[in-house]
Amino acid sequence: MKKLLSGNEALALGAYHAGIAVASAYPGTPSTEILEAIAQFDDVYAEWSTNEKVAMELGLGAAYAGVRTLVSMKQVGLNVAADPFMAASTTGINGGLVVVCAGDPEIHSSQNEQDSRHYARLAKVPMLEPSDSQEAYDLMACAFDISEEFDTPVLVYTTTRLSHSKSLVEVNRSRVAPAKQPGFISDIEKYVMLPVYARLRHPLVEERMVKLATYTETFPYNQILWGDRKLGIVTSGVAYQYAREVFPTASFLKLGMTYPLPRNLLHQFAEQVDRLVVIEELDPFLEENIQAMGIKVTGKEFIPRVGELNASIVEEAGRQAGLLDKTSEGQKTDVAQGLPRRPPLLCPGCPHAGIFFVLSTMGQRSKLLDDRGKAQEESKLIITGDIGCYTLATYPPLRALDTTACMGASIGQALGMEKAGVSSKIVAVIGDSTFLHSGITGLVDAVYNQAQITIIILDNGTTAMTGHQDHPGTGISAQGKKTKAVELERLVRGIGVGDVKVVDAFNVKALRTAVRSSVGNPELSVIIVRGTCSVLLRARSGPRVVDAEKCDRCGVCLKIGCPAIQSENGQPCIDAALCAGDACTICEQLCPKKAIGPLSGIASKESK
């Protein structure tokens, strides 16, 4: 039976049918839905790990114990997990270990556009790249077989477009029973990487690569699809789909295993076509590895290195490269100019809005910044930021973040600025899930090295940005079971922070008082700003309205950046369908003319 599955759903189902017993992940776009899909199966242990490094280490332990294990993460997640990933390559496994890494060409929802395929080469592990959901499903079975046959973790590389597009899958397998019972047999030379034993492992890793290089020559998903031999295209992943659409008559060498590459197959293909090109997203990973085999090939000469590909881009590149008739000009596109942009926003009722309004106005920050977000002088309040919904507070009107680098970086960055000797006050803002992911060690460093910064933990009780996954602070597991919650305030105090405040995210006065007090404290301080993510609010009541007679159009309410507050010819008004009402009331608290209130309140005052 054919099913319409996303790449992520197909990867999950493929792994499930391959008999996995354990799956771990930290949420990250575009990989999140893999673990979400696996968590639906009762006969798999699936967890949200604290971060990708822990997820990988857990995967390593489970694989050592003999069971098939899947670890999934986004492209930058593999940076976090790189240390245990390298270790996994060195020790090898016992039960199959497959690592899914989901790249994000175009930076739809990431902080960079790195091509994580390089990790396969760095770690000397085989890499598989599906090009649609069917292959995502099929290759997962191959991945576990390869892992066990060659005693290696296997990297499965996907991208946003593959993970987040649905295509038809013939589901032709059912779940295989685990081949081994869980159990760990001590093997010091294999599992204890003291230098003396690690030295024994390295030659085995090199031998493994030699064997894999032979294996990949006949791997069934490395296929030649003969067409017109004037043009031969080497491609993999979703780039194959674009290439196939633009060059329907060309010959293809479509690679399902992109590391190591099939040397003989590539030579054979190259010799039989007049012109050989590689079409791949981001870096010339295939291209340079093929060139290193002494094969003449081009690709990045005309295929962009930056951004996501699509058929239009490949077509235009093909025209530039003389692969397509120049006269076959594509559709002339006339993009409408000057339309209002619609960037993503903090939601109505967002528990981050109040604290960022306070920070933004206290530092007089928005006044210092020009249209491009550049200031001429140092602001009185420097705000280092982190990864999550709250990064959106960078946009106007809040303009409340100065940095965002990677998960957990806000604390170390704030510390670095302080130690560098800047004269301004420094605040680090970090979400609850991000703090647990990689903020804790930064806080330990801040305590140990006597930092004087203020750290604000934005605790909305969820991992909101990636679609509201639970985390150690919520006390609910990935499979929906009640578990033990990590209490942030006890954790922070336990590390040794003396000045710890917990403040209601929807009380502007309390937020302002807390920030003033903490920033004024010459010692390290932590403020936990607590309020439920508005998307998780079950019921909404009491939408606010603006009393146009009292309103003097000062525009303060518009500076919150709330999507429910709009302006019609300069008159602020609130969209009742969007307003979070009683759960929020930030605008009501801020209005200097007391012109905002619940509909009933304003109506009754009017009637007096």
Place this chain on the structure above:
Amino acid sequence: MKKQDLLMVGVGGQGIILASDILGEVALAAGYDVKKTDTLGMAQRGGSVVSHVRMASQVWSPLIKEGEVDILLVFEKLEAARWSYFLRPGGLAIVNNHAIPPLSVSLGAYRYPSDKEVEDILKRRTGRVYFTAGTSKAGELGDIRTLNMFMLGCVSSFLPVGIDIWKDCISQRLPSKILQINITAFNQGREETSNVNLR
């Protein structure tokens, strides 16, 4: 099997992803090869949402090429102007005549285009433009969240797929509690466009 490339555009929270999922299931049930993909970016709420649905005897790229969209299904009219360049010349645009001004408009940095401007931008690509008051009609039904099924109803008149397949796929996807109102919205949309001459 004639190919149909549909682009569904609007704003986060309007139910476009669910609608395009259902459309994908409809295409599968009708025997097409199908691919569908969404470009969401960081938009949990409030950002632009674009969903590509491609149905044909064989589909390669999940993304539709610029200038090759057969049907542009628009949930918010500014987004009609923004994505009109994806339409093939002479393609069909069905536009929910409803404005959700972005914050940049409320802050005074930009002006929301007039209806005339939106229409002119669309007319540069095609004469086949149909405006509908979808949001109002969904509101009259008692729940504006039925807009997505109303819009699917509108587009269903232009696709060679039987009504039973549509209703089956909608029933499979929606909880029974809200099914009836959504089927009603679908029927209204379908009825509204069934006699519109946009050939």
